[in-house]
Amino acid sequence: MNNHPNETAAVAASTPSNGTALHIADVVKRYGEREVLKQISLDIAPGEFVAIVGRSGCGKSTLLRLIAALESFQSGVLHYDGEASDSRHDTRIMFQDSRLLPWKRVLDNVALGLPRDAKDNAQRVLGEVGLADRGREWPTRLSGGQRQRVALARALVHKPRLLLLDEPLGALDALTRIEMHTLIERLWREHGFTALLVTHDVGEAIALADRVVLIDEGRITLDLRIDLPRPRARGSAAFAALEERVLAEVLKQHGGAPASNPQEPGEEPGDHSLWRTVDQVRWAV
Amino acid sequence: MSKPSSAIASRALPWLVPITLLVVWQLAANLGWLSVRVLPAPYNIAKAAWTLAASGELWTHLVVSSRRALTGFAIGGGAGLLLGLATGSFRKIETLLDTTLQMLRNIPPLALIPLIILWFGIDETAKVFLVSIGVFFPVYLNTFHGIRSVDPALIEMAKSYGLSGWSLYRDVILPGALANILVGVRFALGFMWVLLIVAETISATEGIGYMTMNAREFLLTDIVLVGILLYALLGKLADVAARALERAWLRWHPNYQPGA
Numbered sequence: 087m088n089n090h091p092n093e094t095a096a097v098a099a100s101t102p103s104n105g106t107a108l109h110i111a112d113v114v115k116r117y118g119e120r121e122v123l124k125q126i127s128l129d130i131a132p133g134e135f136v137a138i139v140g141r142s143g144c145g146k147s148t149l150l151r152l153i154a155a156l157e158s159f160q161s162g163v164l165h166y167d168g169e170a171s172d173s174r175h176d177t178r179i180m181f182q183d184s185r186l187l188p189w190k191r192v193l194d195n196v197a198l199g200l201p202r203d204a205k206d207n208a209q210r211v212l213g214e215v216g217l218a219d220r221g222r223e224w225p226t227r228l229s230g231g232q233r234q235r236v237a238l239a240r241a242l243v244h245k246p247r248l249l250l251l252d253e254p255l256g257a258l259d260a261l262t263r264i265e266m267h268t269l270i271e272r273l274w275r276e277h278g279f280t281a282l283l284v285t286h287d288v289g290e291a292i293a294l295a296d297r298v299v300l301i302d303e304g305r306i307t308l309d310l311r312i313d314l315p316r317p318r319a320r321g322s323a324a325f326a327a328l329e330e331r332v333l334a335e336v337l338k339q340h341g342g343a344p345a346s347n348p349q350e351p352g353e354e355p356g357d358h359s360l361w362r363t364v365d366q367v368r369w370a371v
Numbered sequence: 372m373s374k375p376s377s378a379i380a381s382r383a384l385p386w387l388v389p390i391t392l393l394v395v396w397q398l399a400a401n402l403g404w405l406s407v408r409v410l411p412a413p414y415n416i417a418k419a420a421w422t423l424a425a426s427g428e429l430w431t432h433l434v435v436s437s438r439r440a441l442t443g444f445a446i447g448g449g450a451g452l453l454l455g456l457a458t459g460s461f462r463k464i465e466t467l468l469d470t471t472l473q474m475l476r477n478i479p480p481l482a483l484i485p486l487i488i489l490w491f492g493i494d495e496t497a498k499v500f501l502v503s504i505g506v507f508f509p510v511y512l513n514t515f516h517g518i519r520s521v522d523p524a525l526i527e528m529a530k531s532y533g534l535s536g537w538s539l540y541r542d543v544i545l546p547g548a549l550a551n552i553l554v555g556v557r558f559a560l561g562f563m564w565v566l567l568i569v570a571e572t573i574s575a576t577e578g579i580g581y582m583t584m585n586a587r588e589f590l591l592t593d594i595v596l597v598g599i600l601l602y603a604l605l606g607k608l609a610d611v612a613a614r615a616l617e618r619a620w621l622r623w624h625p626n627y628q629p630g631a
Contacts (some may be wrong), residue, residue, distance in 0.1 A: 154531060155531075156527060156531060175533060178531075178532070179531055181524070181528065183524070185524055185525055185528040187525060187529075187542065187543060187546070188623050188624070189546040189547075189549075189621075189623040189624075190542070190546075190623070191623075198529070198532055198534070198542065199529075199532040199533040199534050199538075224622075224623045224628070225623075226623065226624075226625045226628075227628075240532070244532070244533075
């Protein structure tokens with residue numbers, strides 16, 4: 087807990103037990119000869135919402151899969167609440183595709199892995215994501231956004247203390263994404279779990295996260311605290327400035343555009359030509 | 372598309388050709404173009420079938436044949452399913468058995484007939500054995516393939532949601548393989564009748580095959596045709612049953628949903 091000791095303590099005090107504290111130190115992951123993660127160190131406080139951004143192939147999804155224990159790593163330390171393994175199994179992951187079982191009805195999908203008598207619980211959580219009346223449907227009958235809401239309910243029904251989101255909104259249209267942002271933010275505030283969101287959309291990261299972490303070629307190159315009040319208005323100048331700053335950082339590393347001095351949050355977005363670059367790049371990153 | 376009339380038309384359309392053929396056939400027989408020896412008229416065949424049914428003879432043969440077919444299917448299909456599940460689920464068992472089974476698969480079951488007669492003689496066991504061998508491979512291969520083609524992403528998800536062992540098998544792997552298994556079952560059901568016909572034609576004292584072979588000796592072409600049509604009917608029935616299973620078990624599948 088080197089990075090933000092004070093904040094860790096503060097957040098931990100306000101939500102004592104709902105979120106997992108993550109401690110990642112010098113984690114190295116290799117596929118054969120290729121080093122995908124090069125000594126990643128990151129501390130996440132209980133109940134914190136952290137977004138990891140970066141270009142495709144930068145290693146951000148790999149990091150998430152390590153934390154979900156879906157993959158192993160070669161060296162380093164990964165602690166959940168100070169323990170080496172997630173012994174209570176209260177980590178849940180949401181994937182880019184919903185991964186609903188097509189042969190189970192929506193409600194049974196939500197109740198996956200629960201004891202048989204937990205149907206009421208599943209129904210209640212399905213209501214929380216606004217799909218209370220769709221429990222009897224087959225998943226193939228739902229839209230992409232609805233499927234992801236079911237996947238979210240399936241994760242939340244286990245009362246996870248750490249929710250990992252692996253670009254869960256990547257395949258959705260812009261309007262549905264904004265709805266999902268609101269939903270995820272609301273549920274995160276109500277349940278108090280720690281959330282770790284991997285995304286390539288810088289705007290999405292800034293809209294949701296307490297902290298935005300940029301990974302580039304297996305290294306953390308930016309760790310930015312987002313202090314905007316919630317709910318966050320995407321149109322605000324402060325929002326735009328932050329977005330611009332993160333994007334400038336991404337661009338700087340790849341020489342995609344001249345590194346015009348990244349602006350401090352709170353400043354007005356100035357240079358109009360840079361704005362256009364930023365707008366174009368947002369979908370390319 | 373105007374709804375009711377076009378719906379009736381599209382239902383009737385597949386029957387247009389067979390009914391026309393039937394009418395032409397009957398006319399040809401009535402006009403004396405066809406010898407009754409070669410091809411009796413549909414009416415005569417129906418009459419022969421009615422006589423056989425009324426005397427109870429038809430049912431005896433039908434029951435005997437169906438029992439042979441279904442016993443063989445249960446043994447061969449059951450073994451194929453179990454071995455397919457085993458080799459599909461466990462790499463070790465696959466390495467142990469799959470090469471052998473793939474070699475055996477290349478032997479046409481009908482080529483085994485002389486050997487089967489040597490082993491089991493010409494009684495019931497031989498017929499059931501031949502059917503079992505024949506239905507084993509379609510079920511085995513499709514089950515194996517079905518288990519192997521379950522989406523690994525779904526298995527990964529289920530494991531990360533705490534499923535393992537039997538619950539993983541029941542909730543994810545088996546349902547994921549079911550569509551393929553049912554394809555194997557349909558193939559096997561079709562093949563089942565083919566093998567039974569051959570087995571019953573070789574030697575039998577009961578069954579539809581016996582009935583037709585016996586009728587051949589007495590030049591009763593109409594009864595031979597009753598036997599042939601009966602096989603066609605039974606084959607169709609098996610296919611309908613398999614489709615009904617698909618519709619019931621694959622309700623979730625977009626291809627089997629009404630209006631999809």
